[in-house]
Amino acid sequence: MITSRSNATIKAIRALRQRPERTRTGLMFAEGTQLVGEAIQNGMDVVQLIVSPDRVRSPFAREMIQTAIARGAEYIEVSPDVYDSLTESEGRQGLAAVIRQRWHHLDHIDPSDGRPWIAMNSVQYPGNLGTVMRTLDSVGGAGVMLLGNSTDPYDPATARASLGAVFSLKMVHADIDTFAAWKHRWNVHLAAADLGATVPYREAAYPSPTVLLMGAERDGLTPEQKALCDTMVYIPMVGRRDSLNVAVAASLILYEIFHQSRVPAR
């Protein structure tokens, strides 16, 4: 059992708080039974399990530990003090993991099953990205395409806000040229929310496969991105605010896409 906070393995895990270190290693850190369980159940590559044994009580947590070990995860026991030094959240569930990030290249993405995707331009806040993932998962979406300078989906705060949807959805990074080529190759319907649009989001059609493109919290969409869109929609509002929270706006349109796919059009 590791009892020192300055143990080299512990320091390496703690370094994963920093995005450059996550990018360099291709790893991420997840804390809590539910989140680690989602990773394992979705077949993520769990490199290390970090366990504070006295705190692990649920049969589900023990089953997840056994599954991960059987698949080759390194099992690391730590003292409660060392465990607490790893987590920034309030979580003290005694089960954490170092997990290999899973990225898909757009060239290998086949959208012909008709499930919706979301593409986000330069989304800044982990909570917003995680919340969008949670909604996308609820409507049976396939994955997230990150354009521009986006926050990291493998940031612990994003993964937490997603309730583990980050492990069940496909994650893709793409530049605008690759994205445009893919859109044309598959004849994907690209819908975007824009404050200047003239069609309310519930009056537009979203043929499958649809990708919903959302601008960032502040910057919206680039001209190149707008030029690619098949539909631009707006969300009606009567209040004094400029716009809805980006995760709320994305969720409203995703649920309209979902609704149209389930209910025949009028």
Added chain:
Amino acid sequence: MITSRSNATIKAIRALRQRPERTRTGLMFAEGTQLVGEAIQNGMDVVQLIVSPDRVRSPFAREMIQTAIARGAEYIEVSPDVYDSLTESEGRQGLAAVIRQRWHHLDHIDPSDGRPWIAMNSVQYPGNLGTVMRTLDSVGGAGVMLLGNSTDPYDPATARASLGAVFSLKMVHADIDTFAAWKHRWNVHLAAADLGATVPYREAAYPSPTVLLMGAERDGLTPEQKALCDTMVYIPMVGRRDSLNVAVAASLILYEIFHQSRVPAR
């Protein structure tokens, strides 16, 4: 100009970070031109303006300062260092304010203008409450009724997430008996989201005035609250998560209520 972080006035303002102190004084602290501007434009009682003069450059900020002073706000100049000691957010806009909280008693709330309200049971996260306020404002909602042990709408994080909607919406605290009496007195339609409901949220009717009742992140609704409801609806989902983020769920239903009020029913 105050240049010491340990000045008594500065310490009193900094103490407003703590909820008990906000409750004791009935005050709150807001930082940033946009948020302070919303407070002033919505006629909030600004007790103190805290200004770091070199940072205030926009004509709008200067206009807001003049307006607040004309209404009786105390004007306090502080050094950049003192200003930064007051703010927990990244904001360094040089304009902050101590504002008197504004609470309405349910006995004085007349819902007969038909605008929707939201009632939330024991909402925990400031970001969720603030995001719900932002959506409610977008659909022309009237205000928020906080039931149970709710997070503080005058928490700086809530106010920030609301983009200032906390100042344009009415804020009400109520216990369940007062709430029940008010509902019956005004014949309000009470709709609630519940995982066990049998009516999808887009197939229910929401006659005016409607109050949308949302459960907390973890606890949902109490039996007493459920017994009061006229309609219980659910939000369809196909993913593996248990439920949507509470602010997203509230936003989906609020937009359905808004939609029905604008578009004649089929």
